[in-house]
Amino acid sequence: MQFSASQIAPLISGVIEGDASVLVSNFGKIESAQPGDLAFLANPKYESFAYTTKASILLVANTFAPKQPVASTLIRVEDPYAALAQLMQLVEQQSAPRLQGISPKAHIADDVELGEDVYVAPFAVIEPGAKIGRGCQVHSFAYIGRGVTLGEGTVIYPQVTLYHGVQVGARCIIHAGAVLGSDGFGFAPESDGYHKIPQLGSVLVEDDVEIGANTCIDRAVMDNTVISRGVKLDNLIQIAHNCEVGEHTVMASQVGLAGSSAVGKWCRFGGQVGIGGHLTIGDRVEMAGQTGVLGNVASGTALMGSPGMPLREAMRSFVIQPKLPDMYRRLQALEKELAELKQQL
Amino acid sequence: MQFSASQIAPLISGVIEGDASVLVSNFGKIESAQPGDLAFLANPKYESFAYTTKASILLVANTFAPKQPVASTLIRVEDPYAALAQLMQLVEQQSAPRLQGISPKAHIADDVELGEDVYVAPFAVIEPGAKIGRGCQVHSFAYIGRGVTLGEGTVIYPQVTLYHGVQVGARCIIHAGAVLGSDGFGFAPESDGYHKIPQLGSVLVEDDVEIGANTCIDRAVMDNTVISRGVKLDNLIQIAHNCEVGEHTVMASQVGLAGSSAVGKWCRFGGQVGIGGHLTIGDRVEMAGQTGVLGNVASGTALMGSPGMPLREAMRSFVIQPKLPDMYRRLQALEKELAELKQQL
Amino acid sequence: MQFSASQIAPLISGVIEGDASVLVSNFGKIESAQPGDLAFLANPKYESFAYTTKASILLVANTFAPKQPVASTLIRVEDPYAALAQLMQLVEQQSAPRLQGISPKAHIADDVELGEDVYVAPFAVIEPGAKIGRGCQVHSFAYIGRGVTLGEGTVIYPQVTLYHGVQVGARCIIHAGAVLGSDGFGFAPESDGYHKIPQLGSVLVEDDVEIGANTCIDRAVMDNTVISRGVKLDNLIQIAHNCEVGEHTVMASQVGLAGSSAVGKWCRFGGQVGIGGHLTIGDRVEMAGQTGVLGNVASGTALMGSPGMPLREAMRSFVIQPKLPDMYRRLQALEKELAELKQQL
Structure with a gap:
């Protein structure tokens, strides 16, 4: 099944920016998505992928201000992750047979x-x-x-x-x-x-x-x-x-x-x-x-x-743990050194 | 189902002290039991609850010598915990349907x-x-x-x-x-x-x-x-x-x-x-x-x-474990101190 | 079912040394095998058992050079462990009913x-x-x-x-x-x-x-x-x-x-x-x-x-771990000793 941006946006109270007729048939990750995929940008760490992704549709936050041109059609929503979960639920409901x-x-x-x-x-x-x-x-x-x-x-x-x-x-x-x-x-x-x-x-x-x-x-x-x-x-x-x-x-x-x-x-x-x-x-x-x-x-x-x-x-504590054998040797060395020093004095 | 103290005592070779006609229908813990519950006292740590428990019947050891008045009917047995297990088994046998x-x-x-x-x-x-x-x-x-x-x-x-x-x-x-x-x-x-x-x-x-x-x-x-x-x-x-x-x-x-x-x-x-x-x-x-x-x-x-x-x-060893980083610092400090001391001498 | 050494050897491309007519009906470990068992020697650590084993047949490597007499019939193969696995598979195939x-x-x-x-x-x-x-x-x-x-x-x-x-x-x-x-x-x-x-x-x-x-x-x-x-x-x-x-x-x-x-x-x-x-x-x-x-x-x-x-x-690190409490005490002792020494000087 394929869905257009204009079909999807109303389901998640989203606003379209770009080609509203573009079609998607699958979900993808922003970094590896292919044409025909819908991806999302929630974590700011992934922003750079927004400018290179091949996803046909990208869900972004209302507040997203692109620093470069974005090729994908954007759908702006309040919370992209929640919107994605909502879309996934719709897909699941449609694809699962009704058990009765x-x-x-x-x-x-x-x-x-x-x-x-x-x-x-x-x-x-x-x-x-x-x-x-x-x-x-x-x-x-x-x-x-x-x-x-x-x-x-x-x-x-x-x-x-x-x-x-x-x-x-x-x-x-x-x-x-x-x-x-x-x-x-x-x-x-x-x-x-x-x-x-x-x-x-x-x-x-x-x-x-x-x-x-x-x-x-x-x-x-x-x-x-x-x-x-x-x-x-x-x-x-x-x-x-x-x-x-x-x-x-x-x-x-x-x-x-x-x-x-x-x-x-x-x-x-x-x-x-x-x-x-x-x-x-x-x-x-x-x-x-x-x-x-x-x-x-x-x-x-x-x-x-x-x-x-x-x-x-x-x-x-765990950072020091591997140093334990070294600490033990150094402790022994110190004891010896101090004992020697005391004898010399 | 309800059982009286006089019905229960013979099942576990117990001796009744108090009202033998009191009825119970459930097991309870000595600290939270309600009227109608049978509770037990095996661990001496819980003895204080014997004087406040609402349990209708309390299983106690033959050797139990109350230091205060006990409101519950007592059933004295050799081993209260074992007697309890025995009673629970009887209840289980009665409540489980016979599978055949x-x-x-x-x-x-x-x-x-x-x-x-x-x-x-x-x-x-x-x-x-x-x-x-x-x-x-x-x-x-x-x-x-x-x-x-x-x-x-x-x-x-x-x-x-x-x-x-x-x-x-x-x-x-x-x-x-x-x-x-x-x-x-x-x-x-x-x-x-x-x-x-x-x-x-x-x-x-x-x-x-x-x-x-x-x-x-x-x-x-x-x-x-x-x-x-x-x-x-x-x-x-x-x-x-x-x-x-x-x-x-x-x-x-x-x-x-x-x-x-x-x-x-x-x-x-x-x-x-x-x-x-x-x-x-x-x-x-x-x-x-x-x-x-x-x-x-x-x-x-x-x-x-x-x-x-x-x-x-x-x-x-586990008590010291969280002190490892501190020990490491102190070890380094000692080394430095000792080196300085040796130089001064 | 019983098998003779002469029946077994060709299944695993083995060469027989000793009585080729001896019969086995079970697998055994070289150290505990009984007459009628087939055992194997793969790990050199177990070589000494080759001279005492009661196994009727012993699978050994082509390169095995006995240092003492061996009572068992030997079957020499390229890789005794692999040959054993192969025999076990044959037994499994024969003993398991065909499910259809x-x-x-x-x-x-x-x-x-x-x-x-x-x-x-x-x-x-x-x-x-x-x-x-x-x-x-x-x-x-x-x-x-x-x-x-x-x-x-x-x-x-x-x-x-x-x-x-x-x-x-x-x-x-x-x-x-x-x-x-x-x-x-x-x-x-x-x-x-x-x-x-x-x-x-x-x-x-x-x-x-x-x-x-x-x-x-x-x-x-x-x-x-x-x-x-x-x-x-x-x-x-x-x-x-x-x-x-x-x-x-x-x-x-x-x-x-x-x-x-x-x-x-x-x-x-x-x-x-x-x-x-x-x-x-x-x-x-x-x-x-x-x-x-x-x-x-x-x-x-x-x-x-x-x-x-x-x-x-x-x-x-794990070897030192149990010494941690001891190390802690010794570290404290050193600190005290050094402080006292410095005061004395």
Whole structure:
């Protein structure tokens, strides 16, 4: 499909500068775009490419004042990145087939409540007592356990397992292979081995949460493991039993939270971060990748290292780290020198 | 469901102190319990809550000597934590529906041996030559490969894959998405790329093992990768080919063992620990989260850090770590000072 | 099945020394082999076992000159390890049942193109527009999304999810639970939360790639996330959107690559390595397990530590690490001593 600048501009409240009839059929990066591509300029670092790009259309900010001639047709908007995301959503909506209907090849218990416009794919399983909200998608090989609830418009991709009693809010996206509600890792050590502590709680996922592929969220021993509104979890993350993740916190891949820890709102964790058990992490905490946390963390802190240090301290410390052997030699030399000097005196 | 203290006490060999007719319907934590909750006091640190808790029933040790009046009905037992676990198990048994029968929607090869009281869910697959022990549960989307054996009472949750020939003992629990018996990561480097070494061994899981969601255990190149009796593995763990994990060892989430390493008995690994290949780790070894191990480890050792150091050394070293830049400056200053002093003399 | 030395030798262009009629039925390690086993000697470190091994047949190099008598029948070959791999492949081919046919219990869209000799298992799903090359295997619970293409001879194990549009080359092996083409982790922060950036690109996997169990490869925001020819990825690895992994690079388990990073050819990463976003890693780069990378890395570099240091520097630094507290004390002592000395003078 091709679109002209004059078709695109009204969709994003944009103003055209240049040839309004030029056609695009694809997105491209400003530095590598080809004719027929639409590119965007958001980061001022990339401004120089605006004068050389082959993109047919370039989204720019209203405030953009070119210092040289620009060959592309410009569409001026308030926020080029947001406008781009908006256009991408339109393309996605047009290109994705509308999924509808309940496959006769799905296995759905008799008493399941299915909202309007629900899609249930072949070989999906929905167990007794589940409630599937309006407009949900339940893909092939999704397992919706006994008594699970899904809010409106939630998408469950293939191979997802929701154990019994898990509650998922509205407009959530759960990617393939994610597991919610498996037993928390709770055992009582006895002389003959570890005895299982039953995990009688569940998992509560609030609205607008996205959960990545093969991520695991364990059910609580009592009460709920809680993933709050707007949280975004990447792939292969571990959230142990009884954890709470605050609103709008984002975690990159392979982060692990040990049991009963609470993470605040608007935090951002890099990949492979590890948080110990029974800890409290404040709001707007930032962690670099591979940070390890053994104690509580105050709101607004930025950490790095394992165990985690304040970011600046960590950066300075890591610069010196390779000098350690040299420092050790110099320390020994100083001791010797000083001892010799003292003897001479 | 509600239960009175007089109904509960005999189940756990307890002795009632206070109103034996008081009713509870839920478990609660001593510090946040509400009327109608049963709570417990095991850790002496929490004793003060015994005098303020709203729990209707409080499990306490036989030896508990209150220093103030307690409002809750007490049930005195030998070990309050173990008694709690016992009660939770009873509740779980009562609340979980009894799963039974072989679904006609499952795909089961003709020659599969199914024990008595086996549950096979819709869309489970059991390949030729498999043997399913008495009382096993095989959930939807579980894949039981050719010649796999399951001991009595083992539970295979949804989306689990057991490749051909994997042997699982009795009373094991394998959580959703776990993969046992995938090919070990074995390749011979050649000038045109890596050539696959066939992985002809298998995986042997002994009795009473629990394996977490999305955990992976690779098949051996020859012989077996072995998970011994009583081992508990959390979610997202990697056990490479030809590893052996000793009895009653527990590993938290995201631990990784490289190929051909042997871990002893009764070890405890924190999350994200990484063990190199071809290593021997002794018995009762403890590792803090994110520990990295590059060499053999003697029994009884506690490690921390990457690469791992003895725990106390590591703790002391980490305290000094942020002072490194300061130390470097002070070292330079000393050198200068000493040089100046020597010149003056 | 049993094979004689005279049956085996021609399969691997070997020359027999000793009893050509001796029979073997299994592979064994030179140090623990039993009568009836075939073992091999490739690493000179193991030569002493050649004189004590109970293996009935021993594969050795043409150049092997025994210093003592060897009881086993020898088969001399150019490269014993390669010959072993070849024999193991023959055994595997003979022992694995030939999988063939399209199960009527699979769900395959009408317009799917199926090559010759394709195997599709019960409860596999193949969505519209997919093309399955000659000789592919699609196992139970594999999800082949809309428009996916599989090259000739590719094997898709159970529980694999290939989201729409993913392209996989020839002779690839994708292990159970792997997810290719899930949405990249892209969100625009707004005051009311994170807004999803549609991920309109896809994943391109070239020929001869092996992907481990539960590994995740996200689709690109535009264009493709690329896994090049001959790459081998172990289990539980995360490849974020828009990454590129160069030819013949191998990564051990639990490695994580953040978005838009490019890794060169013939690299080797140990387990749990973490690579930051938007980085360029050269060719033939080696990383020890748990290495963390925050910047670009030149070709031929070997790294260790988090953040990563050149391998030798890292090794030296880690040796000194436990001495840090001691160094600190000695530094303080020196300062005091020097100050006292200066006062005395």
